[in-house]
Amino acid sequence: MSEEVLQQATPGLIPGSGAARAAKPTRLSPSFISWLQAGPMMLVFLAFFLIPLVFVVIVSFWDYNEYQLLPAFSGRGYTDTFEGCLAQLPELCTIGKTYLKTLKLCFLVWAITLFIGFWVAYFLAFHVKSKTWQMGLSLLCTIPFWTSNVIRMIAWIPLLGRNGLVNSGLTKAGLINHPIEWLLFSEFSVVLALVHLFTFFMVVPIFNSMVRIDKSLIEAAYDAGASGFQTLVNVIIPLAKPGIVIGSIFVITIVMGDFITIGVMGGQQIAAAGKIIETRVNALQLPAAAANAVILLAITFLIITMMSRIVDIKKEL
Amino acid sequence: MSETTRTTGVSRRTLLKGTAGLAGLAAGSGAITGFPNVKSADAKVLRYLGTAVNEGDDISRQCLKDTGIKIEYITATTDDVTKRVMTQPNSFDVLDTEYFSLKKIVPSGNILPLDAKKIKQFDNITPVFTKGETPGGKKIGGQGTAPWKVLYLEGKDSKKFATSATEFVTLIPTVYNADTLGIRPDLIKRPINSWSELLNPEFKGKASILNIPSIGIMDAAMVVEASGKYKYADKGNMTKEEIDLTMKVMTEAKKAGQFRAFWKDFNESVNLMASGETVIQSMWSPAVTKVRSMGVPCTFQPLKEGYRSWASGFCVSKGVSGAKLEWAYEFVNWFLSGYAGAYLNRQGYYSAVLSTAKAHMEPYEWAYWMEGKPAEKDIKAPDGSLLEKAGAVRDGGSYEDRMGAVACWNAVMDENDYMVRKWNEFIAA
Numbered sequence: 001m002s003e004e005v006l007q008q009a010t011p012g013l014i015p016g017s018g019a020a021r022a023a024k025p026t027r028l029s030p031s032f033i034s035w036l037q038a039g040p041m042m043l044v045f046l047a048f049f050l051i052p053l054v055f056v057v058i059v060s061f062w063d064y065n066e067y068q069l070l071p072a073f074s075g076r077g078y079t080d081t082f083e084g085c086l087a088q089l090p091e092l093c094t095i096g097k098t099y100l101k102t103l104k105l106c107f108l109v110w111a112i113t114l115f116i117g118f119w120v121a122y123f124l125a126f127h128v129k130s131k132t133w134q135m136g137l138s139l140l141c142t143i144p145f146w147t148s149n150v151i152r153m154i155a156w157i158p159l160l161g162r163n164g165l166v167n168s169g170l171t172k173a174g175l176i177n178h179p180i181e182w183l184l185f186s187e188f189s190v191v192l193a194l195v196h197l198f199t200f201f202m203v204v205p206i207f208n209s210m211v212r213i214d215k216s217l218i219e220a221a222y223d224a225g226a227s228g229f230q231t232l233v234n235v236i237i238p239l240a241k242p243g244i245v246i247g248s249i250f251v252i253t254i255v256m257g258d259f260i261t262i263g264v265m266g267g268q269q270i271a272a273a274g275k276i277i278e279t280r281v282n283a284l285q286l287p288a289a290a291a292n293a294v295i296l297l298a299i300t301f302l303i304i305t306m307m308s309r310i311v312d313i314k315k316e317l
Numbered sequence: 318m319s320e321t322t323r324t325t326g327v328s329r330r331t332l333l334k335g336t337a338g339l340a341g342l343a344a345g346s347g348a349i350t351g352f353p354n355v356k357s358a359d360a361k362v363l364r365y366l367g368t369a370v371n372e373g374d375d376i377s378r379q380c381l382k383d384t385g386i387k388i389e390y391i392t393a394t395t396d397d398v399t400k401r402v403m404t405q406p407n408s409f410d411v412l413d414t415e416y417f418s419l420k421k422i423v424p425s426g427n428i429l430p431l432d433a434k435k436i437k438q439f440d441n442i443t444p445v446f447t448k449g450e451t452p453g454g455k456k457i458g459g460q461g462t463a464p465w466k467v468l469y470l471e472g473k474d475s476k477k478f479a480t481s482a483t484e485f486v487t488l489i490p491t492v493y494n495a496d497t498l499g500i501r502p503d504l505i506k507r508p509i510n511s512w513s514e515l516l517n518p519e520f521k522g523k524a525s526i527l528n529i530p531s532i533g534i535m536d537a538a539m540v541v542e543a544s545g546k547y548k549y550a551d552k553g554n555m556t557k558e559e560i561d562l563t564m565k566v567m568t569e570a571k572k573a574g575q576f577r578a579f580w581k582d583f584n585e586s587v588n589l590m591a592s593g594e595t596v597i598q599s600m601w602s603p604a605v606t607k608v609r610s611m612g613v614p615c616t617f618q619p620l621k622e623g624y625r626s627w628a629s630g631f632c633v634s635k636g637v638s639g640a641k642l643e644w645a646y647e648f649v650n651w652f653l654s655g656y657a658g659a660y661l662n663r664q665g666y667y668s669a670v671l672s673t674a675k676a677h678m679e680p681y682e683w684a685y686w687m688e689g690k691p692a693e694k695d696i697k698a699p700d701g702s703l704l705e706k707a708g709a710v711r712d713g714g715s716y717e718d719r720m721g722a723v724a725c726w727n728a729v730m731d732e733n734d735y736m737v738r739k740w741n742e743f744i745a746a
Binding site: 066067068080083094097098101154157158161162163181184185263267268269270271275276279280281282283284285288 | 396399420421424425522529530571577581584592593594734741742746
């Protein structure tokens, strides 16, 4: 994706540098400049992502005891993780249950953020005319990130808690007799908090796709007699697809690995793929944690691959 | 009590301290002139890795004043402290950690024991640590990783715990306490006297435990034993069958909706209790005090089955030698000399050397915190804020009563790996 951007960018660069070095025979080739531009990011990626990832994979096949890693090949991290998965059939084993729960939360959050994010982006792109207002309003979406997790958690208690605003409001209105317990420390509150946090990641890419839609296409649809709904389904949604997919990738990867928000909002009683890793790391069982990280990575990767099958992001950009 | 006690507050403090340290460094390096007393060449600096319990600005300031040793705190949760000892043993000088993590730390060979002969107050350390009994002679429960089981090593470089006293001390004791359930007497409205109440369906959706597997399962074991379902040989070292049994009881309770939330952070426990989300949960003494200081009734309820206790102490990194080792001894000796002990006692913890701490406390403070007597005057925290009004009595009473009723100690089990897997299963259930 970056290559195309770079190729577009380089023609502008080359004439400038070309004019200054016109006499010199050793003119830098455009592809070399592209590499030079992408190089720093690649190095950072290599040093801080790929190499550590390789270590994680290696360590996941090591053995361990209470206080150290034993660098000898062992599948223990994996076999322990899938412990009982065959024996307990048809009941799900720990890892099965955990992933089922994680995927369920992931799906709910994805669907809701997509729905809300799409309409917020739609509003920003087509109803807000001024660029300044568009910027200002999208910045508003970042407000949930201004506080720390602990603060956020503490802030939800007065709102959703047993004696919180919502419950006391409903009681006073005579709608309920007993406080609703599932408002807090439940799947509901987890999904609520995640949606509250991550809708922003949907809004930005979808908005980005939408503002680039040629307005004359919409006019053409209108002139051709398409209804508003037909324009939405046949023109806007197909053209906003790359944004939708990118936003979805953001949200899905974050929620799949999340254990802090799920922990805090779920009262630490809801299983999450990330939480298994955390518990293992805290108990210094690093190979087992690494094995779980590899499994999580594989599953997330699978989901992303499936999504990019639906839309070829490279082509769309 | 493995914790993140007041981590947020402390990291801010640490930050301030870091800034102060930088300023000091700048002053010491001569970048700022006009401070003739600062000698950068012999600045005595110790990097102090530990949880927030023993760390306080007042302590490090007083230490600098008395000994000239500058303490640089590195604050982490108990789990992270252990992780750091394993993976970066050269990143700290003095280690302040809990006795139960010794089972992991000592075999790694990353720490050095301290020499008992160089600790001036060693013979005055409370017999809780050395003999497993209170100064009044009450025998203390020894289940789990009781400090006296892991206090001594066989030799300087030994990785084996000695069964009798040697001069090589794994951790020089600093602070400890007896933990129990905190309750909201105003919402429960009846006496609570047993751990079994934690799983009483009466408190469905209003109970909580600690979300640290090794400690949470001990609380669960107290409940199982209290309800008469099973008697453990050692709650701190269960067999696989015992772990299965304990987790089964917990899983049933979880599925029935007994627990509101599990907590891990000091402030979380305070909030759950203060907001009424929970009315009964395992808790720490200063957290109960904090709930009370918010004007919400909360009791650190003594229970007939006894307390679950924890203790921490000092050792040094294996990389520490020469002058630095001497400073470490100087610092540990200073820590036991009274100021720090009094500071800890005033928070509701207990200090390792009682006599020196007593000398640094007002008689009425000592009577309230240690003797279980009604407060003659208002009881104030080390920062001067009001903790209890005159006339209040400490929950659980005196030191003798509380420490004498300890049933078990925080522990790492031999079957720790299995236990952690079962804990994940419990969360997923």
